[in-house]
Amino acid sequence: MNPFELVTPPKLADALALLSHEESTARPMSGGTALMLMMKSGVFHPTQLISLTQLPELQGIAINGAGELCIGAATTLRDLERSALVQTHAPVVAQAMKKLANVRVRNVACIGGALAHGDPHMDLPPILSCINAEIDIVSAKGSRSIAVIDLFRGYYETQLAEGEIIQTVRIPSMAGRICHYLKCTTRSADDWPAVGICVNVQIHAHVIQDAHIVLGSALEVPTRLREVEECLNGHLASEALSVKAGELGASLVTPMDDALGSSVYKKQLVKIYLTRALQACMVEDLNA
Ligand SMILES: Cc1cc2nc3c(=O)[nH]c(=O)nc-3n(C[C@H](O)[C@H](O)[C@H](O)COP(=O)(O)OP(=O)(O)OC[C@H]3O[C@@H](n4cnc5c(N)ncnc54)[C@H](O)[C@@H]3O)c2cc1C
Incomplete structure (x- = not known):
């Protein structure tokens, strides 16, 4: 690995100035x-690393005036897992942490890094996309906000x-919604997912409404399965509907072949895990 300098600026403005040249x-x-890992394998050769972990502007988990859960980008995955606010406001995020990598990784990896990395084989991108999270982005030139899925x-x-x-990262209120994320790993239980599927629905009088379904890991980017959402909206929750949705979802995608599984195998995984994630939502509704 090439030599590099590690700089730990105390304020956001200092970090942005260092990154703006x-x-x-x-x-x-x-x-x-x-x-x-990228530097050791020779993909990146930065001469300076600007650590964001000490910036006060990137810390904290709180609810803002709009009722959104606001998570500073330097929040570690372990803090997400243990935060009472995350467990209450976005339980799907806290639960997913338990099978994301291992505790050594979760102790240091941050939510900002988990999004900015752009690796398709990750858990948080499909989950945060499915629950309509947005991110606030800053640079020396200004700021902007975009949806995580974009x-x-x-x-x-x-x-x-x-x-x-x-x-x-801002997560809108999930009151009245049911959301489940299932991942299939082909090696250990806490491995990178071969397929990750997140289902976020409202169910009123057993009728599914406003379904959001996002597939992760199988394609190059987290992808909303809109045709499946349309097939669910306005229909009575049932086992037959969940099976139909799983079959439709699998028929719509051509997953990537990679070390975690072949395209044909992942298509089967999409069918089965989409069906199961929907059924988990239906069971939660019945037990509510
Ligand atoms: C053994 C192991 C197992 C793993 N298993 C899983 C798994 O099961 N599921 C899963 O989802 N992931 C898994 N991962 C990947 C892990 O989640 C990522 O490595 C981690 O989330 C990256 O976060 P980080 O804070 O360490 O990012 P860094 O390594 O610090 O940065 C990653 C990238 O993001 C950029 N960056 C970092 N922060 C910001 C920011 N705030 N704004 C803009 N750019 C930024 C960096 O420049 C870099 O390009 C695993 C990793 C390891 C090592």
């Missing part, structure tokens, strides 16, 4: 769990421009 080879770093452009590619960093 043209032709800079500086790179933002959160937990470093992905960045270090962050991803392709394989390890995001919308983030040079010098931009994610400051906050």
